[in-house]
Amino acid sequence: xxxxxxxFGLVHVGANGQVTFSLSNxxxxxxxxxxxxxxxxxxxxxxxxxxxxxxxxxxxxxxxxGAVTREDIExxxxxFPLLLKNLEETLITEQEGQEELLPSxxxxxxxxxxxxxxxxLLG
Numbered sequence: 240x241x242x243x244x245x246x247f248g249l250v251h252v253g254a255n256g257q258v259t260f261s262l263s264n265x266x267x268x269x270x271x272x273x274x275x276x277x278x279x280x281x282x283x284x285x286x287x288x289x290x291x292x293x294x295x296x297x298x299x300x301x302x303x304x305g306a307v308t309r310e311d312i313e314x315x316x317x318x319f320p321l322l323l324k325n326l327e328e329t330l331i332t333e334q335e336g337q338e339e340l341l342p343s344x345x346x347x348x349x350x351x352x353x354x355x356x357x358x359x360l361l362g
Contacts, residue, residue: 252276256352270341270344271341271343271344272343272344274344275343275344275345275346278330278344279326279330279346279349281296282296282297282298282326282329282330283298283326285297285298286299287299298322298325298326299322309358312356312358315356316354316356319351319354320351320354323349323351324349326349327346327348327349330346331346331347334346
């Protein structure tokens with residue numbers, strides 16, 4: 240799957256891997272590592288069937304972010320790495336043979352270093 244993505248500056252990944260959300264650099268086309276980052280995040284945050292161009296992409300990972308009890312949080316923490324592994328395998332398979340991708344746009348692996356849930360978000 241190859242589709243040009245436009246950067247709305249919503250997601251920013253720092254050198255330490257920390258992800259922040261804010262608006263900046265509206266409307267710029269992304270390439271390289273930024274394209275790969277957006278492709279991964281788009282897959283994580285897109286519900287299957289909601290992308291008109293690629294209705295088969297997406298995960299149900301978004302459902303893990305609505306955890307409201309400590310038990311829900313623990314379930315999400317145990318499921319998230321498994322879902323990321325599936326996403327990794329899917330993207331690597333899809334990218335095979337896509338010669339137009341830059342080396343920095345090709346996924347080699349996804350490594351989850353830590354998963355922290357802000358308990359201040361509990362209801």
